[in-house]
Amino acid sequence: MTSALHSPRRWLITLAAVLVAGTTFSLGQWQLRRAAQKEALQAAIESQGNLPIIDTRALAAVKNVTDVIHRQATLKGSWRAAYTVYLDNRPMNGKAGFVVVTPLLLEGGSQVILVQRGWVQRDFTDRTHLPDISTPMGLVTVRGRIAPPPSKLYEFKGMESGRIRQNIDIPAFTAQTGLPLLGVSLLQTGVASEGLLREWAAPNLGVETHYGYAFQWFGMCSLVVILYGWFQLILPLRNKLRTQRRDQLL
Known part of the structure; x- marks a missing residue:
């Protein structure tokens, strides 16, 4: 009989965990790259504004x-x-x-x-x-x-x-x-005049949003790794050790 460690179900769970963890980690990295791009764009905008x-x-x-x-x-x-x-x-x-x-x-x-x-x-x-x-x-x-x-x-x-x-x-x-x-x-720009307000909102490129999404993706990745480690590695090992101790007592 195929052992539980090498059962098809175990391999399927492992494959799913690797895929989900890899995908969420990649999405987190992508969000960080987008944040870096927008920070560079924001710096360029500020640099232009400081020119004569x-x-x-x-x-x-x-x-x-x-x-x-x-x-x-x-x-x-x-x-x-x-x-x-x-x-x-x-x-x-x-x-x-x-x-x-x-x-x-x-x-x-x-x-x-x-x-x-x-x-x-x-x-x-x-x-x-x-x-x-x-x-x-x-x-x-x-x-x-x-x-x-x-x-x-x-x-x-x-x-x-x-x-x-x-x-x-x-x-x-x-x-x-x-x-x-x-x-x-x-x-x-300037103060209100000619019947018009000019309280324009500052350009917002949404950098914080990308960091927020990155945190969520990395959090999901960590959760998958923790759950897999607990249910597929630590818990089976604990059960195995308990069984061995019980068998020794018998």
Whole structure:
């Protein structure tokens, strides 16, 4: 008769334990690598933010505008208020509202950049009502941070055009307006003005989430190893020793 130590059931349990422990350990390692990647990205973002402030002339000279994302910027130009867009379902401080986006024609050239000017609370009694904001005429100076285009949310059909939109796609908006838009935006910073708040949340890459998942995976791996060691090694050995002592007494 095949001994319990070498029984098919024992080998099956061992194989399952090795597979589960190996898989959970690998997933934990993968989460740690993802955390390290995002920490490196966060460091790069902070490094960009510490570089000298970029101005209108310097931005116009940049060949690849994505290279200056996260740089602080002070730009001069004139608003193209007729093309202002209100991005819907954009909360700030727990309140629902719009992020107001207006194109800025940069001084001394033809380039235009979308400016995420700030946030304004929506009218809950009339969804189509546009809040009152002020858009200065003439030459203005706008301070902020070069950012990717406004983040995209799930979009229902019919919300890709008009003043109130769910998202704004730069190539599509360029085709609609004829404006020579840059492939980035400016996230305007500073105190509240023109009827707009600018209490933007700091970029959160979710590094802590990856560490949390890694802890869970390593915990599961440890649990499998402990349970296997107890039920398949320690407990059978204890039972064997007890049996041997009992046989000796008899």
